[in-house]
Amino acid sequence: MKAIIVDDERLARTELQRLLAPFKDIQVVDEAVNADDAIEKISKHQPDLIFLDIQMPGKTGFDLLEELDNVPYVIFTTAYDEYALKAFEVNALDYLLKPIEPARLESAVNRVLEKSKKEDTPELKSGKLKADDQVFVKDGERCWFVKLEDVRLLESEGNYVRLFFHDHKPLILRTLNYLDERLDPKTFFRANRKHIINLKWVENIEPWLNGGLLVKLKGGQKVEISRRQSIKFKDILSL
Template sequence: MKLLIVDDEPPARAKLRRLLSDMPGVTLVGEAADADEALALAITHAPDAALLDIQLPGRSGLELALLLPPGVVCAFCTAFDQHAVRAFELNAVDYLLKPYTGERLAEAIARMQQRLAAAGAAPRRGALLTALQQLQPLTGDWLVPQRGGGLRRLPLAEVEWVAAADNYIELHAPPACHLDRRTLAEFLAHPAAKGFVQVHRSHAVNPVHVLGIAPLPRGEAQLTLRSGETLRISRSFRDALK
């Protein structure tokens, strides 16, 4: 099992390295101090699993779990117990409270290995979901992956705006936010996304959800959406909504 560890505290990472070195079947492929570094390592090393702290600089470990490539199983190592329910909603394999023992960590690693083995029992499933997602319909719907596996059909009419998140996009359909592993440019180039307008290098908007536009200094502007969300229109995109 190729494992990635993510913790902003060097002593915590050192403890994990020491304990993991004695565990058979575990290869540490990288360690990161924040979510952005972790995502870069995930792309480079394709880990099978990740041990995540929750309180990280920038994006939290919970947000990172949603952004990791499909198929990466996650367990959380944290000093805070109030996030456990949300962690298991994200299909976490385990939730370790600091300080934990080597035996407790070994238990979590065994659970991750079991989850991976169960996923490997259906080797064509991941390929099938990937193939289905590539066949995006042209009817104004979008197929979005679910954390526990499978795809869901999301009507794009419900999506207020789409944000770039590295090699992912966030489809904001309040009160929900859905993640998809493609770039904003790829989304906007797809016929199903016809009608969405890019108003910033990192986000595009569904104009039917725009309630108002207010000018800002230096030629920029601000959009207000039905949900109350506000988005900035950069100067280079300000003509897009005329």
């Protein structure tokens, strides 16, 4: 498993390298010193796992995750950060407190390895976001790793897109057109100018005005499919 360490302090990176040396399943392929550096190196190496410091100069670790389209496994490393820890409690993400305890590191790494065995490793190079890919979403103090398959609806709000998953509907800084290009067309369908729907969440379909369709999603939302898109929609479903 390929990993990258993201931390602005050289000594912190060195220490983590040393602590990771006994783990033969983890190859640290690179280190990054800030969020922008990390974005570059992540796209270069396509790691399966990143060790991520939260407080860094410029952008924080959270800002970094928000900018990634496809988020690898993440283990947070932090010295002391009440806010971050609060966010983790809600989501039960993995985090390590610095100085890192070797036993805690071992259990965090094992958890990631186990998780990766269970899930099919996504083909990272293909470029399209698959249903089992995850994105990082932050809304105020709360944050989530969201599996795309759990997202039933994406709604455009200017430069932002509102994601609907479980009981949450946070905004992410992406345009709907951008996501339309990146999302896997087998799962996600552009219903109209403002909406993309997850086909796996469609409950029923009714004919609608002007030769369009009205789709009801599990969870209750109703989305209109424009006439032009309806033809495409029928095509996909008849396959």
